[in-house]
Amino acid sequence: MKPVWLCLPALALPAGAQPAPAPADRPITFPGFNGFLLHASVRAGGAHPYFAVMVAGSGPTDRDWSNPMIPVASHAGRDFAGWLQAQGIGSLRYDKRFIGSRDPKLDISLDAQMGDLKAALAAARALPEARGKKLLLVGHGEGALLSLLAAGGADATLLLALPGRDMATTIKEQLRPQLPPEKAAANLAYLDQVFQAIRRNQPTPEPGTDVYPAMGRLAKGLMAPETLDFVRDTLDLDPWTLAARLTGPAAIVWGDRDVQTWRPATVPASYHGAVIDLPEANLLLRRETRPRAELSPASAMTAYGDSTPLADLAPLAAWLKGLK
Template sequence: MIKSAIILTCATALAHPNGSAPASVAVPVEAPGPQGALAGTMLRSADGEGPVALIIPGSGPTDRDGNNPMGVKAASYRLLAEGLAAQGVTTVRIDKRGMFGSSSAVPDANAVTISDYVSDIAVWVRAIREQTGASCLWLIGHSEGGLVSLAAAQEIGDVCGLVLVAAPGRPMGEVIKQQLRANPANAPLVASADAAIDQLISGRKVEVSTLPEPLLPLFSPALQDYLISVFALDPAQLAAHADLPILIVQGGKDLQVSVEDANRLKVANPSAVLEIVPDANHVLKEVPGDSMAGNFATYGNPDLPVAEEIVTIIANFVRR
């Protein structure tokens, strides 16, 4: 286990576009994990001043840059961090326990619950505050990371506030049911999926031998403890009990999380600030037109910048 709170290794300078002095410095960082190190990247602005934020990744095998081996190469978190650094906001983006640079933290990345992720967020908050001297950290949670952020806000201190980006506003069981129904090809699977989700919501595991084969990856026995922990949470209820500044950022062309979700979070916490970016999608890229194929094409394009409006909205909010 890593003994010190946070370890810095070699830094990489990111230059201004005109080739002048570095605009920000990327530094690999580590914090103590359960059995080995948790790993991430800190990106500080040139003066190292201003607010500090922790970027919490979404579901599945999503790495600190916002990519995953299932075809997502949009680099959304890296690009967001670079945009925020240019506007004076320091960020740390992280690999989840058991994955990528944090692979030594636990032997099985699937053997986790939301509570485990909340524990890791608490460790990161303490470690980053020690390194930066920040009095508190902002939590920027993307997609399922928004749910983790909301859960963390109930349990840990030293949090300035929450930025919920493309975050679900309904229980995840409801979200998955709707996603399955959105594809007509899933019609023969809906009844079985609904029954499995309802059973997991009740806290009971599902016997996978009773499920149609296409549903086996979704309800794998290795994932069911995690699914039970996720399905038990209602993001809107958590938002209602979060006594912190909250910014909700939602793309109008998000195919995975809807404006309805953002509105539900806003209704639950009327003091929250809600910003809709009409042309942004789930990976924070601007999408011209309404083509679903064009929307998904942005998921594989790291050269396409994140929507500038999203960066500015977040930077302005946390700087206030």
């Protein structure tokens, strides 16, 4: 069933009256792994019994889910925090340790990033906005995978756009439809060589003449020295093995127009939480009305910006309402 969209008339305000200002973020800092200072934004909630800690997605994605690779201004994480606030749920969202850093020697290992996430949960518990609340861990994309590793530190888990397979398989599935059939075998075989080199701590393999330059650049990015340890530690993590360990309330959410992470054909029976499908929702939970078959990763980004509203999140709102 497609979501119903309502056009609401503008409110007639008394002369001289101004609309109430939107609730503002409260900036804070807190010490992460090994005391590294992390920057965050806090929003107060309402009567809902939970307070959310939000973990952003992969790469240079900041606390607002902004990413320099997105060609339009995009703050979907900030907007989602506002949506949570409208459900009565306050939140803390934080920048990963490497956001804004130019230090190539900065520790961004899995241990460091997991330490930061656990520090964010501890910081949230100490906030006045979270006093008396349970914690809801909200991860997006790669942040959902990291949230699975840290779920024991929260009371409930919400996984948005969780990769349905391990990282290596997900990357191949993302790239396969972008490759011409006559070039796919050579390029995907090269990608497998890169994955093996990562696992075995070997040098970056040289691409053959049938391998696209973009694939060679991807290999160098995956094997960049400053991020190689993190990639190696997460490359083969199976999200379903981790999801089977969840003990508290949990939900996995996918948009049906997401061309980067999507619901697998079968959700393993070992996962006992909720599965929520959002119609006409893209990777960033914004509204996408174009058919998924017509979208590519590049064209999909045109609907990632702030001018595109969030999708109809009513199915997620219903799950949140039921959290006790």
